[in-house]
Amino acid sequence: MSGQTRASCCPERTCVGCRQRSARDGLLRVVVIEGRCVPDLRGTLPGRGAYVHPTTVCLELAVRRRAFPRALRVQGPLDVGELRRVVGQTAP
Numbered sequence: 001m002s003g004q005t006r007a008s009c010c011p012e013r014t015c016v017g018c019r020q021r022s023a024r025d026g027l028l029r030v031v032v033i034e035g036r037c038v039p040d041l042r043g044t045l046p047g048r049g050a051y052v053h054p055t056t057v058c059l060e061l062a063v064r065r066r067a068f069p070r071a072l073r074v075q076g077p078l079d080v081g082e083l084r085r086v087v088g089q090t091a092p
């Protein structure tokens with residue numbers, strides 16, 4: 001770890017779908033549990049997290065780019081069925 005200091009003042013994260021930075025509040029945290037992408041709706045799940053806008057567009061972009069396995073440092077493919085369901089419900 002060098003060069004970057006932990007910026008706790010401004011919690012910005014990059015969406016793994018559209019690659020745009022957003023405030024963490026506007027993003028959905030995703031963790032992987034036993035080969036499945038699970039939405040961390042309460043922000044309490046342990047482990048490495050990936051962030052994505054809770055929209056179908058960003059989710060599908062991330063899936064197509066295989067961004068989740070890369071961001072989460074796991075072997076793909078990952079099951080995103082639950083993510084799709086949650087995002088589908090949240091999105092307008």
Ligand SMILES: [Zn+2]
Pocket residue numbers: 015016017018019020052053058
């Ligand atoms: Zn996005």
